[in-house]
Amino acid sequence: MSTNVPxxxxxxxxxxxxxKWTELKKAEWTDQNGTDRVWEYAARRTRKESGIDAVAxxxxxxxxxxxxxxxIILQYRPPVDAFCVEFPAGLIDAGETxxxxxxxxxxxxxxxxxxxxxxxxxxxxxxGLTNANMQMVTVEVTLGENDKEPEQHLDEGEHIERVxxxxxxxxxxxxxxxxxxxKIVDARLFHWALxxxxxxxxxxxxx
Amino acid sequence: MSTNVPxxxxxxxxxxxxxKWTELKKAEWTDQNGTDRVWEYAARRTRKESGIDAVAxxxxxxxxxxxxxxxIILQYRPPVDAFCVEFPAGLIDAGETxxxxxxxxxxxxxxxxxxxxxxxxxxxxxxGLTNANMQMVTVEVTLGENDKEPEQHLDEGEHIERVxxxxxxxxxxxxxxxxxxxKIVDARLFHWALxxxxxxxxxxxxx
Numbered sequence: 001m002s003t004n005v006p007x008x009x010x011x012x013x014x015x016x017x018x019x020k021w022t023e024l025k026k027a028e029w030t031d032q033n034g035t036d037r038v039w040e041y042a043a044r045r046t047r048k049e050s051g052i053d054a055v056a057x058x059x060x061x062x063x064x065x066x067x068x069x070x071x072i073i074l075q076y077r078p079p080v081d082a083f084c085v086e087f088p089a090g091l092i093d094a095g096e097t098x099x100x101x102x103x104x105x106x107x108x109x110x111x112x113x114x115x116x117x118x119x120x121x122x123x124x125x126x127x128g129l130t131n132a133n134m135q136m137v138t139v140e141v142t143l144g145e146n147d148k149e150p151e152q153h154l155d156e157g158e159h160i161e162r163v164x165x166x167x168x169x170x171x172x173x174x175x176x177x178x179x180x181x182x183k184i185v186d187a188r189l190f191h192w193a194l195x196x197x198x199x200x201x202x203x204x205x206x207x
Numbered sequence: 208m209s210t211n212v213p214x215x216x217x218x219x220x221x222x223x224x225x226x227k228w229t230e231l232k233k234a235e236w237t238d239q240n241g242t243d244r245v246w247e248y249a250a251r252r253t254r255k256e257s258g259i260d261a262v263a264x265x266x267x268x269x270x271x272x273x274x275x276x277x278x279i280i281l282q283y284r285p286p287v288d289a290f291c292v293e294f295p296a297g298l299i300d301a302g303e304t305x306x307x308x309x310x311x312x313x314x315x316x317x318x319x320x321x322x323x324x325x326x327x328x329x330x331x332x333x334x335g336l337t338n339a340n341m342q343m344v345t346v347e348v349t350l351g352e353n354d355k356e357p358e359q360h361l362d363e364g365e366h367i368e369r370v371x372x373x374x375x376x377x378x379x380x381x382x383x384x385x386x387x388x389x390k391i392v393d394a395r396l397f398h399w400a401l402x403x404x405x406x407x408x409x410x411x412x413x414x
Binding site: 004005006007008009010011012013014015016018019020021022023024025026027028029030031032033034035036037039040041042043044058060068076077078079080081084086118120121122123124125126127128129130131132133134136138157159167168174175178179184185186187188189190191192193194195196197198199200202204205 | 211212213214215216217218219220221222223225226227228229230231232233234235236237238239240241242243244246247248249250251265267275283284285286287288291293325327328329330331332333334335336337338339340341343345364366374375381382385386391392393394395396397398399400401402403404405406407409411412
């Protein structure tokens with residue numbers, strides 16, 4: 001591992017001709033009143049025949065001596081020039097199902113191997129700004145009492161830090177990472193933590 | 208209300224010169240290994256001096272005779288050519304705090320008036336693809352037994368349908384809207400519902 005801190009040297013406008021991974025599009029549409037309108041949005045150029053850009057993985061980690069945990073990752077994200085706190089995630093390769101992509105990405109990014117216990121429908125990350133879509137796959141990882149932390153299988157140049165967090169501490173942990181450590185939390189992960197938090201605060205009964 | 212179904216007439220590439228609300232950018236950055244790299248991303252052109260693009264509102268609705276509910280909205284989103292299921296949300300106006308924007312947007316989009324009970328740190332919607340950021344504001348709405356559904360205050364051409372959902376039914380409701388009704392659920396809302404769901408499934412104790 002290197003000790004360099006990643007840094008932005010320059011940001012600049014990107015022309016449509018130069019863009020390899022992303023594109024801007026305009027939708028000419030007719031609204032409910034019959035009025036013609038234009039909506040601008042961004043898209044990835046990498047979507048495969050599955051029609052789904054990406055999967056994210058919500059790990060549920062069970063250990064005989066510890067409370068139920070989840071696994072979050074920290075990685076530098078150039079668009080926001082900060083270390084972001086996220087669920088493991090990745091783009092779906094050609095020919096892969098979302099379940100296969102989830103198990104593969106979890107193993108690559110974190111080393112953990114698990115079993116898919118829930119798959120979301122297709123959901124959209126920010127549908128006013130992009131057409132980006134994804135599926136959220138919940139993966140259960142069952143650890144033995146003496147299991148060591150597994151090895152990551154990262155790509156060249158990929159730097160991902162793993163953090164195990166008990167579910168009942170996740171909301172406070174994400175707030176602390178934001179406030180005290182200057183990290184930026186992914187909105188989807190934060191919403192998952194808020195759901196846990198409010199369920200506990202409001203005393204919702206078991207489903 | 209009109210009965211037209213919104214439709215896309217044409218989608219086409221958008222040049223940087225033509226784009227009014229969005230832009231593509233490239234970040235030239237140096238990674239942890241000291242290697243120079245380029246990252247492409249999309250940005251909104253509308254960010255104000257607050258530095259925050261948007262707020263979303265998680266309503267917690269209390270009524271003397273009903274279980275605790277939340278309020279979700281359905282609106283057509285041209286980037287995905289579908290009706291999306293989302294929390295109320297909106298861009299922050301110049302001079303507004305996130306709390307003010309949340310109370311204003313909730314009233315405009317749904318008619319409900321509430322009290323801010325929680326504000327998230329700055330979180331990011333999809334930090335591999337965009338720099339879009341937001342804050343999530345939880346707003347408590349306390350209803351009287353005979354309160355009628357309030358009137359919306361929508362902009363010209365805005366069409367937003369409101370749905371009250373008991374919190375303990377939200378996860379199943381979102382799956383049903385996806386599968387049976389062809390709606391697409393926003394990832395952030397779905398993650399909030401997944402958090403509620405797993406908290407209940409795993410029997411997490413009150414915090």
